[in-house]
Amino acid sequence: MKKILTYTLLLLTLTGCIKEDSFDNDPIGNFDALWSIIDQHYCFFDYAEKEYGLDWDAAYDNYRPMVSEETTNEELFDILGNLLAELRDGHVNLSSAYGTTYYWDWSITRPINFSDSIQRNYLGTDFRYNNGIKFQTLLPDSIGYMYVSSFSNSLGSGNISHILAKMGRCPGLIIDIRGNGGGMITSAETLASHFTDREASVGYMLHKTGIGHNDFSQPEEMKLKPAKGAIWLRPTVVLTNGGVYSAANNFVMMMQALPNPYIAILGDKTGGGSGMPLNSTLPNGWRLRYSACPMLDVNGNHTEFGIEPDIRVDLTSEDWDKGRDTMIEAARQYIKFIYQNLENSEKEEGETIKF
Amino acid sequence: MRKIAARTLLLMALLFMPAMLKAQYVITDSIIPRRIVVKSTTHGIAALDNLDTYLSGYSFVGAGYKLSHENFRDALMGKRKWKYQTLFNATLGIALQEINIQYALLADYSWGGYHSFEINDRLQLLAGAQAQLSGGVLYLPANGNNPASAKIRAAIAASAMAIYHIPIKGRDHILRLQLDIPLAGVMFAPQYGQSYYEIFGRGDTKGIIRFSYPGNTPSWRHALTFDIPVGSKYRNNTLRLSYSGDFYQSRVNGIRTHIYNNAISIGVVRTLYKIKEGDPIKAYSPY
Numbered sequence: 001m002k003k004i005l006t007y008t009l010l011l012l013t014l015t016g017c018i019k020e021d022s023f024d025n026d027p028i029g030n031f032d033a034l035w036s037i038i039d040q041h042y043c044f045f046d047y048a049e050k051e052y053g054l055d056w057d058a059a060y061d062n063y064r065p066m067v068s069e070e071t072t073n074e075e076l077f078d079i080l081g082n083l084l085a086e087l088r089d090g091h092v093n094l095s096s097a098y099g100t101t102y103y104w105d106w107s108i109t110r111p112i113n114f115s116d117s118i119q120r121n122y123l124g125t126d127f128r129y130n131n132g133i134k135f136q137t138l139l140p141d142s143i144g145y146m147y148v149s150s151f152s153n154s155l156g157s158g159n160i161s162h163i164l165a166k167m168g169r170c171p172g173l174i175i176d177i178r179g180n181g182g183g184m185i186t187s188a189e190t191l192a193s194h195f196t197d198r199e200a201s202v203g204y205m206l207h208k209t210g211i212g213h214n215d216f217s218q219p220e221e222m223k224l225k226p227a228k229g230a231i232w233l234r235p236t237v238v239l240t241n242g243g244v245y246s247a248a249n250n251f252v253m254m255m256q257a258l259p260n261p262y263i264a265i266l267g268d269k270t271g272g273g274s275g276m277p278l279n280s281t282l283p284n285g286w287r288l289r290y291s292a293c294p295m296l297d298v299n300g301n302h303t304e305f306g307i308e309p310d311i312r313v314d315l316t317s318e319d320w321d322k323g324r325d326t327m328i329e330a331a332r333q334y335i336k337f338i339y340q341n342l343e344n345s346e347k348e349e350g351e352t353i354k355f
Numbered sequence: 356m357r358k359i360a361a362r363t364l365l366l367m368a369l370l371f372m373p374a375m376l377k378a379q380y381v382i383t384d385s386i387i388p389r390r391i392v393v394k395s396t397t398h399g400i401a402a403l404d405n406l407d408t409y410l411s412g413y414s415f416v417g418a419g420y421k422l423s424h425e426n427f428r429d430a431l432m433g434k435r436k437w438k439y440q441t442l443f444n445a446t447l448g449i450a451l452q453e454i455n456i457q458y459a460l461l462a463d464y465s466w467g468g469y470h471s472f473e474i475n476d477r478l479q480l481l482a483g484a485q486a487q488l489s490g491g492v493l494y495l496p497a498n499g500n501n502p503a504s505a506k507i508r509a510a511i512a513a514s515a516m517a518i519y520h521i522p523i524k525g526r527d528h529i530l531r532l533q534l535d536i537p538l539a540g541v542m543f544a545p546q547y548g549q550s551y552y553e554i555f556g557r558g559d560t561k562g563i564i565r566f567s568y569p570g571n572t573p574s575w576r577h578a579l580t581f582d583i584p585v586g587s588k589y590r591n592n593t594l595r596l597s598y599s600g601d602f603y604q605s606r607v608n609g610i611r612t613h614i615y616n617n618a619i620s621i622g623v624v625r626t627l628y629k630i631k632e633g634d635p636i637k638a639y640s641p642y
Contacts, residue, residue, distance in 0.1 A: 016573065016602040018613045021412035025453075041548055097454075185558065205557065208548030210609055217546060220559045276550050279498035281411040281479065285453020289495055292548045 010049070026282035027071040030056030033282050034080055035060050038087070040211040043294050047302050048087065059086045074098050077286075089291055089304075090245055091277040096286040101267050106271040106306070107181075110242025113180040113268050113315045116326045119147065128166065131159040137170060143332050144170035148191065151183030151247040155190045164194060172235040172335030174328060182246025184272065192254040193227040195236060195263060200224050202254040204296040205276075219296060224254060235262040235338040237331035240309055246271035250295060252307050257298040264334055265309040267327050272306040357543045390629040391640050392428040395580075395595050399423070399620025403448045405459055406613045407504045409545060410495045414613075415457040419448020421618040423599065429641045438481060440467045444601070446491075446616055461491030461506065461614065463601075465535070467514050479642075481516040485535055489603075494615075500550050506603075506614070510540025510567060518642055529582040529642050536575045542567045547609035565607050576601040582624050593624035 023033035039056060048054035063083045067076060077094070081101030084092045094101045122145060127136040132153040134145040146347035167173060175191075182188075192202070204219035238255050249270045255263055275291025282288060297303050311334065319326040401421040406414045422445045430437035445462040469483030491506045514535045522526040544565050545554060553559040565571070578599040586592045601616040626640065 018406070018573070018606055018611050019410075020406050020611075027627075033412070043548070185552065205553060205559070207546055207550065207553060209546055211547075215547075217549070217559075217561075220553065220557065222557060276500055276552065278501040278550060279410075279495075280550070281413060281452060281455055281497075283413060283453075285455050287455065288498065292500075293550050293553065343392045 009235050020331070021283075023283050027067050027069060027073075027076045030076060030282045030284050030286070031064060031067045031080065033084075034288060035064075035083070037083070037280050037282075037288055038092075038290055039213075041208060041278070041280070041292055042087065042092075043208055043216075043260040043292050044087070044302075044304055045213040046088065047294075047304060048089075052088065054086065054088075056086075059083055071285075082284075089275070090271065090273050091275055091289060091291045093289045095284055095289075098285075104160060106245065106273070107243050110271070111268060111314055113241035113327065114243070115315070115320065115325070118315075118320065118323050119173040119176075121323050122325060122328055123147070128163075130163055131155055132151065132165060133159070135166070137167065138174075138328070138332070141332060141336070142170050143329070143335055144173040145176065146173070146180050147176045148180055148248075149177075150180055151185070151251070152189065152320065154184060155187040157190060157194070157227045157229040158163070160191055160194045160227065164230035164232050170234070171339060172237070172332075174237050174239060174331045174335075176238055176328070177244055177248050178241040178244040178267065178327075180245070180248035180251075181243065181271075182248050182250075185247045185250055185276070188247040188251035188254065189224060190227065192251055192258065193224055195231060195232055195255065195260055196224065196225060196226050196258045197231050197233060198259060200258050200259040202296055203250075203298050204300060205293060205294045206296070216294075219300065222237060222254075222295070233260055233262070235335045236260070236264070237334055238263070238265050239327050239331060240265055240267040240270050240307075242268055242271050242306075246273040249273050249303060249307060251297065253297050253303050256307065256310075263329075263340055264311055265307070266311040267309050267313055268333050269308050270303075271307045272304050274303040275296075290334070377416075380385065380541040389429065390428060392426055392627045392629060393624060393641055394557070394627060395423075395425045395427075395582075395619035395622055397423045397595055397597055397622030399597070399599075399618040400449060401446050401616050401618035403446070403450050403456060403459060404613070404615040405450050405493055406611065408611045409501060409504045410457070410493060410498060411452060411455070413452050415452045415493075415495075417448055417450025417457070417459075418445050419459060419616075421446045421554075421599075421616070421620060421628050423597070423620060423622070427641045429639045435473075435639050436471055438469045438471055438483075440469065440485075441465070442467070444599075446618070453497065455497055458494040458496075459491070459614075460494075461489070461616070462638070463487060463489035465512070467535075469514070469516065470641040477520045479518040481518070482509060483514050485512040486510075487512050487515045487537060487540070501550065501634075503551070504612075505543060508540060508542040508572075510537035510542075510572075518575035520642070526584045526588060528584065530576075530581045531582075533578045533580075534575065535577070536569070537567070537572060538569065539567065540567045540572075542572065542605065542607065544605070544607040544610060562608065567605070567607070571607050572603075572605040574603045574605070576603075593626070595621075595622050595624050596620075 020107045023029040077098040202224045203222045206219045230303045276293040278292040315326045399421040401419045403417045424443045426441045442465045448459045450457045465485045465487040467485035469481035487510045493504045494557045512535045516533045580597040583594045583596045597620045603614045605612045
C-alpha cells in the first residue's frame with residue numbers, strides 16, 4: 001500500500017497542475033495577454049505580411065511603451081483597439097464596457113455602391129418577405145430579384161425553395177447581397193446549395209494546429225451538396241459591393257466555384273473577411289475576437305481582402321440622381337445577353353427549374 | 356349429492372394438506388437474501404474552477420449542484436473478497452471570469468471491481484480498477500463560433516478504498532476514503548484552433564480522438580464518506596455526509612483544461628436485500 005501511495009504521489013508531482021495563462025490583471029498584463037492571444041491564435045500573419053508588411057513584433061514594440069501601471073481602463077481600451085487595427089481585419093474586435101473596437105476600412109473607404117432609396121424603386125411596396133429576404137419580380141422583363149441583407153437569420157431550404165418557386169416564371173435571378181456583413185456560414189451554404197445540381201468543391205478550410213504563425217492543418221476541401229428542394233440553374237447574378245463581408249464573402253466564394261456556367265458576380269470587389277473568428281477573454285474579462293480558421297477559394301487563394309467580381313460595375317452618380325440602380329440594370333442586361341447568346345447557339349441549357 | 360361432494364372435498368383437503376404445508380415451508384425457508392446492495396444518493400453543493408483554453412485562457416470560478424448515486428455490493432463469489440461499485444455523478448453549475456459567465460454540465464459513470472483486504476475487524480482496504488465514462492459541456496455564450504467545449508472521455512482507472520468502522524454508542528459508523536486515478540483511455544479534443552463548424556459541419560475529424568494517459572491528462576478524484584445510522588436501530592436508516600474532489604486535467608492538441616470540482620454532499624444510504632429462491636447462500640454487506 002505504501003508503494004501505491006508513493007507511486008501515486010510521484011505521478012501527481014511529475015504531471016503537475018495545469019494552470020491558466022500567467023498574465024496579471026493590470027494594464028500591462030492585459031496588454032501582454034491580448035498581444036499573446038493574437039500572436040498564438042491569429043491566422044493571417046503570413047498573408048498580411050505579404051500584402052502590406054504587417055510586423056506583429058514591431059507592433060508590440062510600438063504600442064507597449066504607451067501602457068503603464070497608471071494607464072486607465074479607457075485609455076487601455078483605446079490603445080488595444082489601435083494595436084488590433086494593425087491587423088486590418090474586420091473580424092478582430094475587443095469588447096468591453098467602453099464599447100467594441102472595429103476596423104472599418106474594408107467597408108467605409110470603399111464606394112457604397114448601394115442606396116436603399118433607389119432599391120425602393122425596384123422593390124415597390126408589394127414585395128414579398130421570407131426569413132429576412134425581400135424578393136420581387138422586376139418588370140417588364142420579369143427578372144427575379146432577392147435582397148439578402150444579412151446571413152444572421154438561420155435560412156432553411158424551405159425558405160429558399162419557396163422564394164424560387166415564386167420566381168418559377170422568371171428567366172433569370174438577381175441576388176443582391178450588397179452591404180451584407182455576414183452572419184451564419186451555414187445560411188450562406190444553404191442559399192448557395194440551391195444553385196447547383198451536383199456536389200461541388202467550393203473551397204478549402206484550415207485551422208491553426210499550434211502557436212507558431214505558420215502552424216496550420218492541411219487544407220480540407222469544402223464540398224457543397226445540392227439542396228433538397230428547388231434547384232435554380234437559370235442565369236443568376238450576384239450583386240456585390242465593399243460591404244460584403246464574412247459569411248457573405250464566403251457566399252460569393254462558393255457561388256463563383258459552382259459548376260453552373262450562368263452564375264456571374266457583378267458589382268464591386270467584396271470586403272473580404274474569410275477567416276472564421278473565434279473568441280477568447282483577457283484577464284480583466286474583456287472579450288477578444290480574432291480570425292482563426294482561414295477559408296481559401298477553390299484555387300487555393302486567400303479571399304481575406306475581398307473577391308473581385310466577374311463583371312465590374314459601379315453605381316454611377318448619374319443613375320443615382322435618376323433613382324436608377326446601375327448594378328441591377330447591368331444584371332438585367334447580362335441576363336438578356338445570356339439568352340441572346342443561347343438563342344444564337346441554339347443551346348437549351350439553363351432553361352429548367354427542378355423541384 | 357351434496358353430502359358426497361362435501362366429503363370428496365374434505366378428503367382431497369386431507370390428502371393434499373401435508374404437501375401444501377411442506378410447500379409453504381420450503382418457500383419460507385428458501386426466501387433468503389441472495390445479495391446485499393448498499394445504495395446511496397447524495398445531493399451537494401460544488402465549488403467549481405474550470406479552465407479550458409479553447410474558450411479562454413483564464414479560469415472560471417463558480418458553484419453548482421452535484422448529484423451522486425452509488426451502488427456498492429459484495430460479489431456472489433469469493434466470500435467477501437470481491438466487491439463492485441457503480442457510481443454516477445452529475446454537476447450543473449455556473450462560473451464567472453470577471454464579467455463573463457460560463458455554464459457547466461458535467462456527468463460521469465463508472466463501474467469498478469475491487470479485491471478486499473481485511474486488515475482487522477475495523478479496517479478494510481480495497482484495490483481495483485474502474486471503467487469510467489464521462490461527458491459534458493462548458494458553455495460560454497459570449498463566444499461566437501467557439502461557445503462551447505465538449506468533454507467526452509472513456510478511461511480505465513486504478514481505484515482504491517479504505518473502509519473503517521467506528522462504533523459510536525453501540526452503532527456502526529462507516530468512514531470510507533476512495534481514490535481513483537485514470538491510467539489510460541480515449542478522449543475528444545478539437546485541434547488547437549479548430550472550429551466546431553469544421554468538425555460537425557464539414558466532417559473534419561482528423562486527430563480529434565486522442566489517447567489519454569497521466570502524461571497528458573493528469574487527473575484524479577477522491578471521496579470521503581461518513582455513514583451515520585440515525586433513528587431507531589431497527590429501522591436501518593443511514594445518513595451519508597461526503598466530501599468529494601474531482602480534479603480533471605488535460606493538455607491535448609495544445610489546449611489546456613482543468614475542471615476542479617469540490618463538493619460537500621448529504622444524502623441517504625439504503626441497504627437492499629435482494630431476495631430470490633434457491634440454495635441457502637449467506638449474503639454479506641460490502642462493508
